[in-house]
Amino acid sequence: MANEGTFWIDEEEGLLIIQDIDGVEERFVIEEELFIQDNRYLILVPEEDIEDENAEAFVLKIADDEDEDVLIVVDDDEEFQMVREHYESLP
Numbered sequence: 001m002a003n004e005g006t007f008w009i010d011e012e013e014g015l016l017i018i019q020d021i022d023g024v025e026e027r028f029v030i031e032e033e034l035f036i037q038d039n040r041y042l043i044l045v046p047e048e049d050i051e052d053e054n055a056e057a058f059v060l061k062i063a064d065d066e067d068e069d070v071l072i073v074v075d076d077d078e079e080f081q082m083v084r085e086h087y088e089s090l091p
Contacts, residue, residue: 007071016044016060018071031057034086039063041074041083059083 005020009030016028028044035041040062049055059074074080 015047016042032087032090034083036083036086043083043087
């Protein structure tokens with residue numbers, strides 16, 4: 001994957017912040033962080049949508065690529081379903 005920007009997690013605020021190569025930031029509220037089968041997943045909602053009860057969450061996987069963390073959109077149906085089932089089983 002080409003270096004298209006950077007990201008970091010503000011643990012105090014519970015946010016994932018993505019900055020593109022032009023310095024534009026997008027902020028996402030971390031609804032849940034899951035560790036499943038040695039993978040780390042984040043369930044996210046755009047910060048501007050957090051008050052909207054109909055806002056759709058999405059899933060990103062944080063993967064290691066040559067000792068650098070990268071974000072991967074979970075678009076594989078089976079993987080998405082696995083994460084969803086794990087999330088829904090939480091107390």
